[in-house]
Amino acid sequence: MPPKTPILLLKTRSSPNDSYDDFFSTNYIPSFIPVLEHRFNKTNLSHVRNLFVSGAFTKSNGNTSPENKDTQKYGGMIFTSQRAVEGFANMIEEEGLPLDPKSTAPLILYTVGPATARSLTTLRDTHLPGATIYGADAGTGENLAQMMLEHYNKIYPSSPSTSKPGLLFLVGEQRRDIIPKTLMSDTLPPQERITVEEIVVYETGEMDSFEKDFQGSVQNYKDEGHEVIWVVVFSPSGCEAMLRVLGLGPFADKGDGNKERKIFVATIGPTTRDYLRNKFAFEADVCAEKPSPEGVAEGIQRFMAK
Template sequence: MTPTTKTPVMLLKTKSTPSDGYEEHFSSIQTAGGVGFEPVFVPVLEHRHNRENLDEVRRLMRNGGFSGEDVEGVKRYGGLVFTSQRAVEGFVGVIDADRETQPPLACLIKTPIYVVGPATSRTLSSIPSVSPSQILGAHTGNGEALARFILSHYTTLYPGERREEELERDNEIPPLLFLVGEQRRDIIPKILGSNKITVDELVVYETGVMESFEEDLKAVLEDTGERIAGVGGVRWAIVFSPTGCEAMLRSLHLLDPEERAQQEKMGRKTLVATIGPTTRDFLRDNFGFEPDVCAASPSAESLGDGIVRFLEKSGLGGH
């Protein structure tokens, strides 16, 4: 059945390119009662690529840094790690810029590329000449699970006996290059490092809250506020990062405990979902706010399932 009503879903993120899995998923699902969803993007973060470090990635690719002939003074890596869509986009930009003058991905043909979720995997898969078999770990869902997966997979690529004296004399397993933002957790380098796999982190983008975020969100709230009465009187704000949480709560009038209590008493109209436990715990610990839904894994499918279950359980999913 084609849904006749749409629940606004405010995705507090920048729309991913060339396609956005969250937009596609929420545009296609509905509750059992026939309520569909209307995704709207409200960018929170401003991402600035670190050109100097992306140039270093380009130098590594051109000079045998990945599965190529070693050039003196160039450290060689055995694989790449991504846990951020923005890092992937910076990397893709390097490849696109070199496509006219360099053999397409010749230096990466056999290089494993480890990712933490489907969004990063999808973007990398869109690059010509990247084999799907190179992109690994999309099922893991978080940094710790990805680190454990890398540990089990990466060591199989170097099956020789890993005697301690050999490791001390010559790092038998090449290090991994982890392209990151300036704000990240260190769980992957810690887990792999404790198992004698070196992970070098290279910051390829910086992040800050967009100056226009609160005004942009207020404009969307005004627009959606006029349309939610016909779909149970609710809309969703989807939070993807601790950054911007305070501005979001302030815009929703949920930062002040008294205002929050008043909304709860009257029936809060804007429901909040987080992409995972890190952001949920940040809201709990710093603002005493409990999100309505926390995705079981950082994917559009898991987030959508959680929201649909919440609406149906609370009687807001239509009839």
């Protein structure tokens, strides 16, 4: 049996279980190298809790007129990162989320990928019974936004005398604005627009130790005699340090010089692929068609088969 191939996952290992660890442990040697450190904004997370407690997600009993003080403000929430789910879950664990199922409207939880959907499912089953998770197969924010326009407008159709509740988007300090722009676009008929309110619940920064940690892991696997190593990149953060260590892209004449190309790079999706391409003129060997362990593995298998 040939030795397992190391696969360096440039992300923080999810707790308590990580789908990438579970999936790749069978045929690879998965190793997690955190690129980012996340700091939760507890003030804003407490504000989210207060929105639930104060009735922002409360049923309006069909009366959505401006005079009705009990008008439902939000019909759902948007999560496009596991960190946002983690911050929301931590807040609930620490502060609780007292809800009256009889007065709380059915909650829609929109998500952009299977990993985040799995985290939301655990949260939903424990704390938000009755909530519906939608968008696990969207793949990108652009796709999710288009799906939401159709899905949400069917649930909350607007008329001249009523308006639909908005959506609460829990985001990081650094994020793309494609979802709010799409849902609130001036090009849409007014009755189809969906108000999105963003609340920053975590901040992100690149770890000072990442480049050193990554270089050490690469060197260890080389010293062990592994001929092929895969690196999976999950975001633009850390890309420059990664290329510098591997001696790729603009650093091809520097670093340790990966001239024989025994170390290959896969990206979790097109956003990171395009960032490497446009910023560093480096073409990743694989771009996963779906942002999931299975999507990454399928891309790697196709590449190696060539």
